[in-house]
Amino acid sequence: MQVFREKQPLIQAIQKIKSAGKSVGLVPTMGALHDGHLSLVKNALRRSDQVIVSIFVNPTQFDNPKDLEKYPRNLERDLELLKAETPDIWVFSPNANELYGEHISSEKFDFEGLESVMEGEFRHGHFDGVGTVVKHLFETITPEKAFFGEKDYQQLQIIRKLTDKTGLPVEIIGCPILREESGLARSSRNERLSSQNRIEAAFIYETLTGASQLFGTESASYITNWVENRFKDNQHLKLEYFQIADVETLKKINIKEKGKQYRAFIAAYADDIRLIDNIALDN
Template sequence: MQIFKNIKSLQYFLAEERQKKRSVGLVPTMGALHEGHLKLLNQSQKENDITVCSIYVNPAQFNNTDDLKKYPRDLDHDQFLLEKQACDVLFSPSDKEMYPEGNLNGIKLGFGKLEQVLEGKFRPGHFSGVGIILSKLFHIVNSDKAYFGQKDLQQCSVVRKLIEELFFSTQLVIVPTVRENNGLAMSSRNTRLSEKGKDLAANLYHAITKVKNLIEEGEKIEVARQAGISTLKEQPKIRQEYFEVIDKRDFTTAADITPKSEIAVCVAAFVEEVRLIDNVLVFS
């Protein structure tokens, strides 16, 4: 596995690979790798000649400095997993490399309504930071495809808009969420949970799945949503932030079922003071 910390050296290496007509896949991560990330890598390896995994905890996308400080970091273990997976390239730059002027509050990106609902509403500035770092990575790597997990469903919509609006040649590939045996969506933040906390957090999946099943059985959306909310309220140690049924095309609230409905049930909640998100697609 080739390891790069410098942008120019990575670009030089990739330019040589492209001269050999090799396709490039990008898996952008913030480290603390788990089976979900490895599934993204595996998908990229199947579809590309070269796979680049980036590991960078991007400070510009954290609206909570405490969350940034507590974000799990274990580059040595991540490198071990990538080598075991036979990843071609690891790009792990420093803050100075990615933000040479040291200014995290310079350029801002806007994503319209996506910034006003769910993650955008509760994490102001988050998607601007995501858009900036991905713009940098797309420019640096210039990959044919980039791989993201469905768990970050709203982020996937942000990435799609970013690619469309800024004319990046990268193709977005969304890979289904990978889950623990109890249903808990795999996340780097899960490392901050105790074993009891992980079992408790699995209730997020059970609640949104209940809503999905009720809607698919013909129940009205709002009735189903309230049933999901009530299910989580039975767990007083879970602090709900939002619980919504949305049209995943624009993330507006879904009110009725139509033949063209593309619906998702989305939740964010705190377990042991760790913020977790999850979603399931309805009629899928």
């Protein structure tokens, strides 16, 4: 396993393998790796000659400084997990100045409204930070393919929009959500949950599956009210938002249309820990 802390040695190593005709796959992460991340790595290993995992807690995508401070970091454990997959993985783990340069700040992007709904409504500037760090990673690593989990579906669509607008030649591959036995979507934030809250948080996926079943016969407004009432009766979780949206525009729907695809999105708090999830809906 090779671990790169600086851009220039990584760029030189990538140029060497590309000159040999090999393809590069990138798995961007913020560390605190779990089985969900490893499923992305497995996907990348099947579809790329050389897999690079970036481990970088990006400061520009946190609107809450306390959230940034509390974000779990354990590089040594992350490297052990990756090495267990294959010793041939490369890791890029720079500090903020190495990746951003002297000025650590976000670019401003127009994602055509994808950035202003759901997560964007509650986390101002978040997707400018995401877009900025991913753009830096793409320009540095020049991957042919990049792998992102569908748990952060809004982010996935925004990265697709980013490549369209910037012309960066990267194929964006969405990978299925990996879940714990309870149905809870795997997330680095799960490690901060108390044992009781981790059990209770399965209610999120339980609610999404219920919404999916209702979607065949009920309206979006009916399902939204049903979800909100379920959370009112839950003493352990606080609903931030629930929305049924078009998968392309991420706009909230009022009426289902044939031929279009929809997903249900949810964000909720267990104490001060924010959890998100989503599910595809059959029309």
